[in-house]
Amino acid sequence: MTTLRWAVADGWTVTLRSLNRWAREPGVLLLGLFFPVLMMVMFGYLLGGAMAVPGGDYFDFLMPGMFALAMLFGIESTTIAVATDAARGITDRFRSMPMAPSAVVVGRSVADMLNSAAGLGVLIVGGLLVGWRAHGSAVETLLAIGLLLLLRFAFLWIGVYLGLVIGRPEGAVAVQILVWPFAFVSSTFAAPDTMPGWLGAIAEWNPMSATAAACRDLFGNPAWGEPTWATEHALLLALAWPAALVAVFAPLSVRRFQRLSR
Template sequence: MNRLRWAFADGATLTRRDLDHWARQPAQVVIGLLFPVMIVLMFGYLLGGGMTVPGGSGAAGYREFLIPGTLALTMVFGLEGTFQAIKTDVSRGVTDRFRSMPMASSAVVVGRSVADLLNAVVSLSVLALSGLAIGWRWHSGLAAALAAFGLLLLLRFAMLWIGIYLGLVVRGEGALVAVQILVWPLGFLSNTFAAPSTMPGWLGTIAEWNPLSSTVGAARELFGNPGWGGDSWVAQHAILMAVVWPVLLIAVFFPLSVARYRNLDR
């Protein structure tokens, strides 16, 4: 119990350290928050008038369709920020200095995960307020809406452990570009902007089984917003899979991240 208490204390210290960095670099935080808002405005107003979705009418219906997908997409793209922060600490020797201190071996990765999750809460809040400003609403009650936001944060929690692991493993100057090549297809090969049924058979199957698609489908269902639906098993059980996929990813990448951190110099 004493070791566990110190592990929590060390993790809290590292969380405060990451939050202090953001407080000293507000421009970086603001730019990160403005990007998803720009995506909402661009798709909502430039493309919204020419898009039709099942269960929605005109531009307003498309915006209600758009916001849940954009919220989930922002959670996935947050992986890049986690990766870059971890990689920067490793390359500058900060991580080695932490490892030489008498602290819990999980503190660095846990501290980063908590700080990034708090950042995700702020991102969701800003993006949701932007959606409300352009006419998006949820229609299934506050409890269902909170459940949807919970699933979005669960996806972000899974993605940040992938980012932590990649930040500890990937080396080289072009590492961020390589991660972007991984993340962007994951984000767009989904039901966020297009129905998987309109894609070639094999590609549509991949899109339907994309963890992001399950979270997007579950969020639209819980918010009461229009969506593509689907006849496949995974589409019919979007809420279940929006829990299963992140839990599986966390179960894989959390122990991998801690183990990699312990053996970083090998």
Template sequence: MTRTNDLHGARTHEEAPGDAARWALDSWTMTRREFARWARNPLGPLIGLLFPVMMLVMFALFLGGSMTVAGGGDYTEFLVPGLLVLTMAFGLEGTMTAVTRDLERGVLDRFRSLPMASTAVLVGRGVADLIESVAGLLIVLAAGFALGWRWHGTLGAALAAVGLLLLLRAAMLACGVWLGLIVGRPELVMAVQILVWPLAFTSSAFASPEAMPGWLGAVAEWNPMSATATAVRDLFGNPGAAGTSWASENALFLAVLWPVLLLLVACPMAAARFRSLSR
């Protein structure tokens, strides 16, 4: 079904039930567009991939000797799962920047005028970022292994940990697309990104909630990033997964619940916002 915008002359194309193949093809075309953009300008993605490694080296080598883990254990093994979680969360900025740049340059309006699935642009952006996230995970895991991190569980548990990390990443990507469509300008992305840092540092990514002041430890235990970090540490068999609060004891449940709730909110809101552009 095609709908014409009388004010701007743009057309949006809404998917019919039989258009699944066309939707998948359009989404893959948009994904390939992102790959081509990375190939033309590899510096940005490269910095994004290496930034978590730099943080890992700084915390593991410079601060690791003074850090303790509740219940004992090696701090590097505690740190790597937490930093993997932050790597998934910090991708929010890159997604927002790409969306706002396309929006500001009118690229999204041009795509909306083409005979293509209306949400393929957003899906292509998300798939490309998710593939980049897999590369980021592998790089951080390799760097952690070089610094002494090891996983001690089964292969199935390790794959489940990676699945939780990618689920969190998918939720953050959906939020990034939605927020990017809302803020509209690249210079406003930093204002949103600044809000992510307090959320990251009030989690259990770098320190055990047991080592924090009572009120801050309670906040950290209920932080969505802490839920994923605790569940991933448990699945990898790394120290720091134990806890006495309900949130700590049910971290795996919360690590699935929080991202799913974010996806259920952000995905339809992003699609609705995209369809309403230039109206």
């Protein structure tokens, strides 16, 4: 119990380090919080007029996808933060200190999840302002929010691993480039069956599409496209995909962290 207590205390200390950095640089934090809102306004108003969603408004279809997209964008900030600490030698200093080995990874995870929860809250308020509504029950709405944060938790471990592998913030540009195709090849903005067959199949099985489809069902928002196995079992996939990603990338991240400077 003493070891666990110190591990929690050390992890919280690392979390506070990130929170204090955001307090000293509020512009960076605000940009990260409001960028998804800007994306929502751009796509909703610039493209929404050309989108005909059966049984609903385009914003009702778009918002669950935008929520999932915001969770994906968190990969970039996690990767840059981890790579910056590694490049400046801060990670090595942490490893040389008498602190729990898990503190750095846990502290980074908690800080990023708090940031993502705040960003999701801002985006939900933005959606409400443009007319989006959740028509499901309170329990279903909370479950949908939980699925979104679960997806962010899975993407967080990918960001941690990539940051440790890249080791330099300049290399994070490659991650930013790859995030965009992954974001667009999904059901965020349009139904997969409107795409070419091979591209639609990729979009349909995108982890973001699973979470977006499950959230549309839980929020009571309209779906778009012909029913498929993936859409009919979206809730199952929205749980399975994050579990699989965490099972792969969490051990890889811990192992990579342990091997630094050897």
